[in-house]
Amino acid sequence: MKFIAAKKIPDLLGLLARDARVWAPLVPEDSADTLLFLPWEPGAEVDLERFTQVSPKKLVMPGSEPLFSFSYSMAVDCERLEIGDARGVPGAGGASDADGAGEAPGAATVLFGARACDARSLTVLDALFGLEPGEAYNDPLYRARRAALTVVTLACTSCDAACFCSSWAEGPASTEGSDLILYPVEGGYLARGVSDRGEALLVLDIWEESEQPLPELAETDRVPFGTLNTKLLEIFSDMDFWERATERCVSCGYCTYACPTCYCFNIFDEMRGSRDGERCRSWDACMFYLYTLETSGHNPRPTIAHRYRNRIGHKFSYYPENQGTTLCTGCGRCIRGCPVGLDIRDVLRGAGER
Amino acid sequence: MADLVTTIKQTLKDVELVLGWVRDPATGVAAPARFHTEEEAEAAVFDSTCVHNLAVHLPRLKGRRLGIVAKGCDARSVVELIIEHEAEREDLKVIGVGCGSILDVKKIWRRFGYGVEIDDRGDSLELGGERGPREDFLARKCHGCLEADPDIYDLFVGESAGGPAGEISGGREEPHPLSAMLEDLAPAERRAFWREQFSRCIRCYACREVCPMCFCRDICIMQTQVPHWAGGEVNARESEMIQHIRVSHLAGRCTGCGECERACPVGIPLMLLMDEQNRAIEDMFGYRAGDSLRARPPMQTFSIEKDLWGDEE
Amino acid sequence: MNGETDRADGGAVNATDADRADLKLVAFLCNWCSYAGADMAGTSRMLQPSQVRIIRLPCTGRMDPLLVLKAFQEGADGVLVSGCHPGDCHYNDGNYYARRRLELLKRMLAVRGIEPERFQYTWVSASEGARWADVVQAFTTDIESLGRLGATVAGGGGG
Numbered sequence: 001m002k003f004i005a006a007k008k009i010p011d012l013l014g015l016l017a018r019d020a021r022v023w024a025p026l027v028p029e030d031s032a033d034t035l036l037f038l039p040w041e042p043g044a045e046v047d048l049e050r051f052t053q054v055s056p057k058k059l060v061m062p063g064s065e066p067l068f069s070f071s072y073s074m075a076v077d078c079e080r081l082e083i084g085d086a087r088g089v090p091g092a093g094g095a096s097d098a099d100g101a102g103e104a105p106g107a108a109t110v111l112f113g114a115r116a117c118d119a120r121s122l123t124v125l126d127a128l129f130g131l132e133p134g135e136a137y138n139d140p141l142y143r144a145r146r147a148a149l150t151v152v153t154l155a156c157t158s159c160d161a162a163c164f165c166s167s168w169a170e171g172p173a174s175t176e177g178s179d180l181i182l183y184p185v186e187g188g189y190l191a192r193g194v195s196d197r198g199e200a201l202l203v204l205d206i207w208e209e210s211e212q213p214l215p216e217l218a219e220t221d222r223v224p225f226g227t228l229n230t231k232l233l234e235i236f237s238d239m240d241f242w243e244r245a246t247e248r249c250v251s252c253g254y255c256t257y258a259c260p261t262c263y264c265f266n267i268f269d270e271m272r273g274s275r276d277g278e279r280c281r282s283w284d285a286c287m288f289y290l291y292t293l294e295t296s297g298h299n300p301r302p303t304i305a306h307r308y309r310n311r312i313g314h315k316f317s318y319y320p321e322n323q324g325t326t327l328c329t330g331c332g333r334c335i336r337g338c339p340v341g342l343d344i345r346d347v348l349r350g351a352g353e354r
Numbered sequence: 355m356a357d358l359v360t361t362i363k364q365t366l367k368d369v370e371l372v373l374g375w376v377r378d379p380a381t382g383v384a385a386p387a388r389f390h391t392e393e394e395a396e397a398a399v400f401d402s403t404c405v406h407n408l409a410v411h412l413p414r415l416k417g418r419r420l421g422i423v424a425k426g427c428d429a430r431s432v433v434e435l436i437i438e439h440e441a442e443r444e445d446l447k448v449i450g451v452g453c454g455s456i457l458d459v460k461k462i463w464r465r466f467g468y469g470v471e472i473d474d475r476g477d478s479l480e481l482g483g484e485r486g487p488r489e490d491f492l493a494r495k496c497h498g499c500l501e502a503d504p505d506i507y508d509l510f511v512g513e514s515a516g517g518p519a520g521e522i523s524g525g526r527e528e529p530h531p532l533s534a535m536l537e538d539l540a541p542a543e544r545r546a547f548w549r550e551q552f553s554r555c556i557r558c559y560a561c562r563e564v565c566p567m568c569f570c571r572d573i574c575i576m577q578t579q580v581p582h583w584a585g586g587e588v589n590a591r592e593s594e595m596i597q598h599i600r601v602s603h604l605a606g607r608c609t610g611c612g613e614c615e616r617a618c619p620v621g622i623p624l625m626l627l628m629d630e631q632n633r634a635i636e637d638m639f640g641y642r643a644g645d646s647l648r649a650r651p652p653m654q655t656f657s658i659e660k661d662l663w664g665d666e667e
Numbered sequence: 668m669n670g671e672t673d674r675a676d677g678g679a680v681n682a683t684d685a686d687r688a689d690l691k692l693v694a695f696l697c698n699w700c701s702y703a704g705a706d707m708a709g710t711s712r713m714l715q716p717s718q719v720r721i722i723r724l725p726c727t728g729r730m731d732p733l734l735v736l737k738a739f740q741e742g743a744d745g746v747l748v749s750g751c752h753p754g755d756c757h758y759n760d761g762n763y764y765a766r767r768r769l770e771l772l773k774r775m776l777a778v779r780g781i782e783p784e785r786f787q788y789t790w791v792s793a794s795e796g797a798r799w800a801d802v803v804q805a806f807t808t809d810i811e812s813l814g815r816l817g818a819t820v821a822g823g824g825g826g
Contacts, residue, residue, distance in 0.1 A: 540780075541777075542817070544779060544780025583737060595740050602736070627775075630775065630778045631771070631778075634774045634775070635771065638770065653764075653768065653771075656760065656766065658754075658763060661763065663766075663770045
């Protein structure tokens, strides 16, 4: 099997960076306790031990992106509207352009150091935004980004108390969404291609041969889903349950924005001056009051309990009902990073016992 | 915690619910909770992992009779909320707890893994078997602690710390760890520094939602289309704008509880901004938010004689 | 008003210096004093820099700090606020509230890396046309020596 020594990982990243922009788990400057997928540059030290705080979904679904530009002008007797290509906001990104918006869709990108849960989440998004032209849902911007993305996954030989990907059949062993998988072993990583694109990386002149066996993968916590999807429908009107379950929630959007499968977006116009503007799409979160606020002033989900009920119901009941898969891969980010210690598994277990 | 449990039970005879903490069985650290019955109150705890500022819940619960377990820093937020009419003093039973400083649990988890066992020995910490200096993992706000005992309370539990949290606190004078660095930067470098920091922002608004003083809650002009103070794009430019809206609106309100910086998932040093503003306000107006129920917020008043800065003639 | 001021002082700027001409300066002026003062400067044919865009306020008490933040974000290189002298507010105390807000804002802008010269506030009465001309010229000279806030600016970049 192909093998790479741990100390040669920077060389591998260097090779990958010849033809693509490489995003890897990096510690931002001045923030030692943060780990994020950021653009890798030579010299930057990747952290392949800890977990990142925000999922890599922005590589296929940026925090915001322009869809098209428009411009009003006065014709003789009417106002004329012209539609143009998306321009983006010049100079809006940071030095590292960590928001990802600066990258045009379709630029070759490597996601390095994703976990199995992250890679699998991409296939969940694929089903939603459509990979092939002609599918029921078909988002050209998503498709362009996804087609240009190579995923190098880091297999998990250890996990923490927030992980629960073993709740799904393959757990940490899932190869869905990955192109190449690196398995941590003594002194380095074994590499296994799981797609043509991943196999192609194995011809790079950097791999050694190794006889080491594949390591044993982590075994995480399991949430018993069973008939949870119907159970969640049964307790839909049980507001007492939802209110008690969400008492500590403060209704921020961290769980949805960190989540690799939450895909809700908002579409809005940004004017630049009084005549020119852009139609943009950005992430949106069902935990925000404004998410469902209607023009009339009525809000069908007025309280945190209503909004959290929707978050859980959508992920584990309505969406599986329609698409056959949960909107969750067990990455545990929403648990690790919740400012008030709300554990989605507790709510799911509580619902199951209700 | 028999004392705390008893006190909460006693308070429950008079109020609808009590805001406090329970121990999360999965991680062993404290998590916010509401106690509605005496039976539920049995689970109440207070220890050095009670980092959250529970005052954040008061505006949403306004009009109901509540109890709240409060550390010294949390009580400052309670004071400020009462001044701003976001809570009514007569509706509140404040259960003060003597606080000997608290831990930055998230920092510990990020270094040692989520759920790692935290054994607080008082003078040192054992984290998953490794022993480390406790001071490295104290919540940032403890370094600027003004008073470990609550200023206002109806009942008090535990040992009084008698002043700021022991020798660890330099009070308001203790600078943010990054403030010396910022001090040395030229203006253009400062702009680049902040641009870089805000380029990470994902606009989850956790900073706003955990802030007790961000009480506009659900309708916040950071997100409204009309007025359109900030664009909807997720980029450093707009993220910096929304944060400065927050900073501006918290002038004279921020008690320095540090929840925004603690909650930020991408590690933006938000308290560096808040500390600078709090220091400026203390310098200009001699005002510290949360000091006194009778204080007049500085941005809601003026002084003809004293407000002389710069090129006054 | 804005356009007229621009035309009235056509010769004030060295037109060959494109950088200077490109500067965007915003002045928020109180309707009851400084705005009239600027008007007086104009009708008295006093020279005024043409890079300044004047926005009229009912009172500096209306001066929301966010207006300044937004101006910088949208590409302003300098912002000037001018109102009635302390004690002379048309509404008695609007400028006293403004003074607190603006001074605090000035200090916070410095934390962000916006030089204190880029944000100034001052008091000019309706009869002080000459003072306005001096103030706005000095302000413009300050910003000219600092140059554009630049594409890497804390707030700007759009332009």
